[in-house]
Amino acid sequence: MIEIGHKETEIQELQMGMHKLAEVAIKAIGNDDPKTASNTINQMAELMLTVEDYITFTPYLIDNLGQVRVILQSESFDYYIYRGFGYIRHYAKGNHLIITEIVRALALVAESIDESKHESLWQFACNTLDHTEREVVYELDKTFLLQEVHKLAELTGNLDDYKDIERNFYPFANENT
Numbered sequence: 001m002i003e004i005g006h007k008e009t010e011i012q013e014l015q016m017g018m019h020k021l022a023e024v025a026i027k028a029i030g031n032d033d034p035k036t037a038s039n040t041i042n043q044m045a046e047l048m049l050t051v052e053d054y055i056t057f058t059p060y061l062i063d064n065l066g067q068v069r070v071i072l073q074s075e076s077f078d079y080y081i082y083r084g085f086g087y088i089r090h091y092a093k094g095n096h097l098i099i100t101e102i103v104r105a106l107a108l109v110a111e112s113i114d115e116s117k118h119e120s121l122w123q124f125a126c127n128t129l130d131h132t133e134r135e136v137v138y139e140l141d142k143t144f145l146l147q148e149v150h151k152l153a154e155l156t157g158n159l160d161d162y163k164d165i166e167r168n169f170y171p172f173a174n175e176n177t
Helices: 014-030 034-056 077-092 096-112 115-130 139-156 159-169
Strands: 060-062 068-071
Touching (some): 014 077, 034 096, 077 096, 077 115, 096 115, 139 159
16 A cells, blocks of 8 residues: 655655755754754764665565565665765865764764775765865864774775875875975
């Protein structure tokens, strides 16, 4: 039996839940409320763990005779990473504290998710850092951001790539060695 309603709910639609969380985070960023944004990013990380379970199920619903009756829409893990964190990072722009929170959340997800998703998490983080202003970052912000990136690199098996990222943030650090 299928029930069709007039609006989406979080229980029925993971994407709707992600959209609502992203909206809360974006509004918090716009209102200079980093604690709410950080809390929402953590909730998004928890939701990403649910996404993994959701996308590993077959999209085909069959009846008792094995006849396919419904085909559910299915999206890739990359799609959900973008829907969850992509909008937030867009509005975070040069807010290194929020970018650090996003990378930290990705590392938390990597700790609990199947290794087959690690490359997607790492690539999203790298893409985020590629568009992060490096010249105006306070030293402590840079340090904390790189600590979280290093943790994600360890968890996802990308320590060699991390060295390149660190070099981009500190281009002249080892010039005389």
